[in-house]
Amino acid sequence: MGVKKPLKAYRNEKFLNSPDARLIRIMAEYLEPESRFHDFKIHDTIVFFGSARSLPLDKANQNWKDLENRQKNIPFGPAERKEREKALLALRMAGYYENARELSRKLTEWSMGLPGKKRRFVVCSGGGPGMMEAANRGALEAGGVSVALNISLPYEQQPNPYVTDSLSFEFHYFFMRKFWFVYLARALVIMPGGFGTLDEVIEVLTLIQTHKLKKRIPIVLFGSEYWQQVLNFDAMIRWGMINPSDLELFKVIDTVSEAFEYLKDELTQLYP
Secondary structure, X not given: OOOOOOOOHHHOHHHHOOHHHHHHHHHHHHHHHHHHHHHOOXXXXXXXXXXXXXXXXXXXXXXXXXXXXXXXXXXXXXXXXXXXXXXXXXXXXXXXXXXXXXXXXXXXXXXXXXXXXXXOOEEEEOOOOOHHHHHHHHHHHOOOOEEEEEEXXXXXXXXXXXXXXXXXXXXXXXXXXXXXXXXXXXXXXXXXOOHHHHHHHHHHHHHHHOOOOOXXXXXXXXOHHHHHHHOOHHHHHHOOXXXXXXXXXXXXXXXXXXXXXXXXXXXXXXXX
16 A cells, blocks of 8 residues: 655645745745846836726716716606716716826836836836726836736736736735835825725825835825815814825826926936
8 A cells, every 4th residue: 555645835735825824925925026026127116006996088988978878868867967977977087097097108108218227117006907907008008018916805806908917916915015016116106096095105105204114205196186185184284193294295296297207307316
């Protein structure tokens, strides 16, 4: 009777997926991305945060036309009015999608023209749909690569089709994903978004405010109309929760051209 050969520890999937091997899984989410970034000569990124729910302009326009056709021959009441307001806001959010796409394209074209063999200021997103898709899409349209740091979620956020395959990552741990967002980041572009976007930008601002993050990172909050409604920094100053100087940690911008020039100038000065 033959003796069954025991599994080596690093091939034991039951152990590797157990609570006892959690540290190994965490280390893997540090070391495996590090190895790929090294192979692709990626040392710094421009990170785009923003909503997964925004649509490209053509899809938002089509949804609006479909809605108009559906409502054409029916009584117009509160429900129809609410549906119309929702579709109009989706159209405005689609404008931000196109802004993110264009800004990513312009930044990628600029970075690809910089001297040296390293890939510099590579666009990085969360890898999902919406504003993340727009960022990866703009980079692809410029002929560049882009990074996607996706996260496994119960409702399965799939990678968008514009990501560079070899630079598409799937994380289990939120904190390891956040580490890679911040560790390589040389600038942040914060497009309109929800809880996830707020979590990401507030954590980065906290790290900078408390000097846990030493490097200078230009931060653009894109879309004053949205952010002034969502974040009332003036109230925080009035209540003494932050200092007026904390507002210098970011810049609110409304146009792609202004955002591009600001980021280009800041990055050229900070990381020549």
